[in-house]
Amino acid sequence: MKRPDTDQYVSAGNVDHTPAATAKSFGRIVLKALLTILTICLITGVILGIALFSFIMSMRNEKVDFDLTNLKLNYTSFIYVNGEGDNPNNPVELTTLYKDENRVWVDYGDIPDNMKNAMVAIEDKRFWEHSGVDWVRTAGAAVHLLQNDSYGGSTITQQLVKNITNYDEVSLTRKVKEIFRALNLEKQYSKEQILEAYLNYVSFGSGTQGVEAAAKLYFGKSIKDCDIAECASIAGITQNPSKYSPLINPENNKERQQTVLGAMHDQKLITDDEYTQAMQESENMHFVGYSAEGNNNQTWDWYTEALVGDVINMLMDKYNINYDTAVDKLYHGGYKIYSAENCDFQKSAEEYVLRDDLFGGDQQMQLGFYAMDYQGRVLATLGNRNKKEGNMVQSFATDTQRQSGSSIKPLSVYGPAMDQGVKYDNVPITYSTLINDKPLDNYFGPGQSGPNNADNTFHSWTPVQKALQWSYNASSAQVCNTMGPTTSYNFLVNQLHFTTLEQSDNNIAAMAVGGQTRGVTVKEMTAGFQIFGNNGKYFKPYTFYYVEDHDGNIIEDNRNESSEQVIKGTTAGIMNHILQSVVSGGTGTAAAISGWQVFGKTGTSNMGSATPDSWFIGGTPKVVAGIWSGYEQMKDISWKTEYCKQIWRALISQYLSGQTAVPFDLDPNIVERTYCKSSGLLAGDSCTDTAIGYYDKNNLPAVCNGGSDHKRNSETSSAASPSSASSSSSSSGTSSKTQTSSPQSPVSQSSSSSSHKQSSSSTSPHSSEVPSSSKTPTPSSSG
Template identity: 25%
Template sequence: MRQFIKRILYCFIFFFTFLLLMYIIAFCVGKPELNKDRYIKLYDDQNKIFYQSVNNYSGQYVSIDDVSPYFLKAIVAIEDKRFYSHHGFDYVGISRAIKTNVLKRKTSQGASTITQQYARLLYLTNEKTWSRKVKEAFFTLQLETHLSKKEILEGYINNVYFGHGIYGIENASQYFYGKKAKELTLNEASMLAGVVNGPQYYSPILNKERAKQRQNLVLKAMYDNQMITQSILEATQKQTLNLASEHSLNENMSTYYYKDTVLEELEELGFYNNQYLNKGLNIYTSFNSEYQNTLNDLIKEKKIQGDLQCAFTVANPKTNQLQALIGGKDYANSQYNRAIHASRQIGSTMKPFLYYLALENGFNPSTRFLCEPTTFKLSNNTTYSPANFHQKYAYQEITLAQAIAVSDNIFAVKTHLFLGTENLRDFLKSYGINAKNNASLALGTVNTNIYNLSNIYCNIASGGKYQHLYTIEKIVDHQGKTIYQHKNQRIQNLNKESCLILNQLLTGTFNKQFSTYLNATMENYQTKYTVACKTGSTDYDNLIVAYNPNILINGWVGYDDNRKIENSQEKVLAKELAIDFLNKEIKKESWYKLTSKLNAIAINPISGNIDETGIVYWFRKGTP
């Protein structure tokens, strides 16, 4: 027993000696870099700033003297009640956490102080590794040995996250209550202090009941720490949350989805690290604020109800620049970027890829297949019986032109099997999309995001020239030195003539002359100027891609939880938004030009025979 006590004593001596040594080292290293000069500025295609941040966060930095005393007391009471007495680590809290976590074997309990949280916000991520914890401990000691408690608390409340894309107490006060931080009442301040522990869980906008429960906990902590009297506690607990009628900031939060996309690209390029960020970065992008605002306004006008979500990308096929992006209907309520992270089934937006391969293998707009209910016998001794929309069939031969216009499934599967199913699989693989080599692939039974889908369509819309979609044009450091410049690396990876023929074929989706046994898919959505278009729909997803040589929009509408889209109005939202956007943003006619290898020939839209009064399509010279 005596030996055990001696070992415990040695451990304590070692621990406190090590801790004292750490304090001395932290003091000798000097005042920590608070990164107040650390910034990111994003510029649009007109070299105007559309987003800027300090310390990675977009909150307005405010002096602690300009913050309500109620909030300062509330945040200390609930997050770190011994803040003014400890030196960075709450040993009482640590002991309690050890007792809870180890002895009682309950759910993990932490004991992070405000100083530790501030160190994490400034320098670290939330990864749960020992190396991160050691770094956090050292930065905590640096902050405590060189800054006053007032300075630490000021830095913390200006950097902490309140949910809905909001950082810092000033922005949070404006967003939730429409007032400055120094004007917050006890009722308002205690609610905001409660949100910090779980912004998504305790947000009063997302769940008022949980927010009120959390606020009561904050008020009780203030009472226990003798910051308010019992009468004030009880009176405040009876008050309603008193939120602002509208929740918005001066800045346009719809741009934040694009901002997040830029930062992901910045990381891929190797510049999203402290070596560059601490000195400030000026990032010049392809962002088109007019396109973004038009998209955002149209989505607001539609007043998309409930849990229904949407995502859109706008790109320039001539340059492969990503010019606008919507990752959801409201960034404040969901920061999940569906445009680049939501993997969804693409449906009939697959078909143009299949028909590009067909045009490369001798097909032309007049190529015919019989359209009738068909069961296909496959090489693996199984069968496949696809169906057309509403089980409608021509019961005669139809042309490739009509198959594209009405999105005929039988024609697509026959084409797919005729070419060999591996061809479409390999085509997708060349763009980084892994798909199964099966018959249903022709109908879009593969998942990807609309960013990747736009990337392939831009290749076709550009006449076969390819480079991956991008947002960053150049990066300039704080000294004005260009440390990155985008280089045009477009290559001709698809046949130009096949792309041009396909682009012309995709205009047929608007043409009512094709509406016989099935309707042309876009006959009810007309554009002012010539546009190529393809839609895709499943029970759970609605997609559209529409473009001319200068602009390409790709849209998706659906539910995050993959529930069925039942409402008929919801099923056409993607079409409406995309076409409304193009009608606002396409200012004049712009279409592709024939090359010396192509002829323009008018054909009967149904039979495919030459007809001077028919629809003009493009054929390779020498086509019979």
């Protein structure tokens, strides 16, 4: 049978199922699919390319949102102290202040070429040729990335960008931004500026940032003094600071150091001899290895504690910033602070109060101590009696406020009254003016007189010198009442710069006998008492000589601080004589130092029958110092008040040891005269009961007439008995700590001062600073 023709068969509508036809048809389908896929890929690639190009081009102007010139603002601050022998012309570094990063800025010109070359050789050998990005290394890094291999492709400029921005996300976006930022950075800054910033900014392990901090940490020297091997050792750290830190992994550092030296040699940055010598040195490297972190976190002594607080306050005032901002500025500003600390005095004081037998072995009793010279320099301070275990902690010398008791009397009552010519019973206040030691009417309220004296006795007409020597409360209240408590208050606040007083302290109880609302600090009391040793001048106490910013500009200088003449030199000198009698034969004899003139004033506070505070503020011709003692939580210390004076004497004696005793340099217009004890006036020919006093030669008292001028004979010498004062008042003449009232009421925070029992002859008083009993449960303060 004849086979049909294929073409006719197909043309007739039949399908060709021959093998050749089937293969041809399948090929066409595959070709169409491939063309379709290729078209899709091409279109997708174009779209992605356009998108990628647009993405990249959108970041071509990626801003450099930092200023290299401002990087110096984020650097470690330093505190320096006087050198050996308390020599301010030879300061030595005491400690560093920084947070998070220990960085010390060093200018490009002070960085040795070996350090620059070592870093460039190992991190970016084409640094001086490229424009921020090394495209050869970048391409190499991309190839290695595809092979899952690590390879650093970033230039020094790129690394600087990454370090400053702290933008280290692993992403294409980050890398592209980094590239463009690096390119733009090199348009804005020179190569030298970029390398300077890099060498000062990157991490070198163990908490250090920058080559200067690293050199000081690892080699105990400045980077400018480091040799080739040492520079190579530092340069080798940056790739992996923990792995290559010479303190943690010295062998790793040596291996990396030798790699750096090899790169420097290969790039002809060092000679053959230099390379050989450096390689030999690398085998026996010595690292200082002090802990940079430990140096920053070390516990300061109490002086540095006060110093840091004073610098923070200075920055707040100078730049009108808040506390937190000032702290941040201090820790990141790269300041150089030259401390005024007397290191020997500070050390001996801190060691002394660690004694187990301090306060008779009572480990709970605390103290605050503050000492300064008569030109404002703070010499030493103690915030408490324990071993200091932290920084930025509460200080009983500069922070804690406690009622002053009688220690305030020379500043608030007798000093300003004498200086301003206040008249008591129509007689100006002088060394010997007689004060009627009796209670004030309505002191505690209607019908309640006060304050009482600690010995429950009043002493009639008493010379100012004796009233202060034995701390009679009633006498002080009499003078304050005559002068007006507002005068006292304004003198303390405006002339002596007390900052802790409240408006409610504008009353007799707070001003005359020391019962303030919140109290006062040892620092401000000590600063006030300086006027009695330097002829009436007030110098603001300072703990630092001067402060330099990171550019070396002095921003605060206390070295030539001017003084304020707050009372006349003659007043200061007369008060000095009176206060010397407190120590030579009054309430402060426990503070006497053999061979030295010492002035001072004691004070205690009372709360009912308890005595929670004891004070002594005093001075010698070389130093003025104050001390407070008591419990952190107010408890009775009545039988321990002498310790305060004894500790003051011990601390000051240590400071004066080896120094030649000299007298006070008092105003030459002060003269010695004999006065009549019965009138307080200069002794006349008929006066028989006399004593020596000190006066302004241009303002002498009148001469006693020997008759009607006598006041002691006009009243009984025993004066008022305790029963003459209100039975509701404290036996020590006090005011309530718990009461609050208007400034017109003396009981808003009244306080009393101790006085001492006087013999019938009124020439040999004996008393206790603290009364043995109290007539009232009212919380109070006494001296």
